[in-house]
Amino acid sequence: MKSPKTLVFLSLLSxxxxxxxxxxxxxxxxxxxxxxMSKLAGDIGFNNAVLQYADSSIVKLSEGKPPIEGxxxxxxxxxHEKDIKTISWTPSHAEVAQSGELGYTWGTWxxxxxxxxxxxxxxxxxxxxxxxxxxxxxxxxNGTNPPPN
Numbered sequence: 835m836k837s838p839k840t841l842v843f844l845s846l847l848s849x850x851x852x853x854x855x856x857x858x859x860x861x862x863x864x865x866x867x868x869x870x871m872s873k874l875a876g877d878i879g880f881n882n883a884v885l886q887y888a889d890s891s892i893v894k895l896s897e898g899k900p901p902i903e904g905x906x907x908x909x910x911x912x913x914h915e916k917d918i919k920t921i922s923w924t925p926s927h928a929e930v931a932q933s934g935e936l937g938y939t940w941g942t943w944x945x946x947x948x949x950x951x952x953x954x955x956x957x958x959x960x961x962x963x964x965x966x967x968x969x970x971x972x973x974x975x976n977g978t979n980p981p982p983n
Contacts, residue, residue, distance in 0.1 A: 855932070855933065855934030856934075857929070857930045857931070857932060857934070857937075860930040860934050860937060860962075861928040861929055861930045861937060862928070863930075863968060864928050864930060864937045864938075864939055864960045864968050865925050865928040865939060867887065867960065867968045868923070868925045868928070868939045868941075868958060868960075869924070869925065871883050871884065871886070871887050871970075872922050872923045872924070873922075874886060875918075875919065875921055875922065875923075876919055876920075876921075876922060877919070878917070878919070879914075879917020879918055879919050880917055880918045880919070880921045881908075881911075881912045881914075881917050881918075882914060882917050884908075884970060884973060885905070885908065885909055887968075887969060887970045888905050888908060888969060888970050889905070889961055889963065889969035889970060889971045890904065890905045891903075891904065891905075891971055892904065892905055892908055892969075892970055892971055892972070892973070893971065893972045893973075894908050894911070894973050894974070895972070895973065895974030895975075896974065897975075897976055897977065918945065920945060920946040920947065921943060921944065921945045921946075922943065922944055923941055923942060923943035923944070923956055924941050924942055925939040925940065925941040926940060926941040926942065927939065927940055927941070934962065935961065935962050936959070936960070936961050936962070936971075937959075937960045937968075938957060938958060938959045938960065939957070939958050939960065940955065940956060940957040940958070941955070941956060942954070942955055942956070943955070943956050943975060952977055953977070953978050953979075954975050954976055954977040954978050955975055955976060955978060956973070956974065956975030957972075957973070957974060957975065958970055958972070958973045959971050959972035959973070
C-alpha cells in the first residue's frame with residue numbers, strides 16, 4: 835500500500851503534466867507544425883510544403899478559384915517544379931478542440947517577388963491522424979492591402 839504522502843505527490847504530479855488532449859499544449863503543436871510548414875515552403879515551395887502536410891481529404895481554397903478537393907486533385911493542380919519559394923507565414927493564433935482531434939491556425943503571410951511584396955491573411959484547419967500527426971484538412975487565405983507608410 836502506498837503512503838498518503840506518495841499518493842498526494844502522484845496526484846500533484848499528474849495535475850502539473852499536460853494531458854495528451856490538453857487544448858493549450860495541442861495548440862502549441864499545431865502552431866509548431868504551421869511554422870515548420872512555412873519553413874519548408876522556403877525550401878521546396880508553397881504548394882509542395884502544403885502537400886507534405888496534407889490530409890488525404892484536404893480542401894484548398896484559393897482566391898478567385900473553385901475549391902480543390904482531395905490530395906490527388908491538389909497535387910495535380912500546380913507545377914511541382916515551379917512552385918513559389920518566396921512565401922512565408924506566421925501564425926497569430928492557434929486553437930484546438932477539447933477532443934484534441936481538430937484545430938486551426940490563422941495568421942499573416944508575405945510573398946516576396948523581385949519588384950513587389952504581397953501581404954495577406956490565412957487560415958488552416960488541422961486534424962490529428964491515427965499516428966498522432968497533425969495534417970491539413972482545409973487551407974485558404976486572401977490578399978490584403980499593404981500597411982500604411
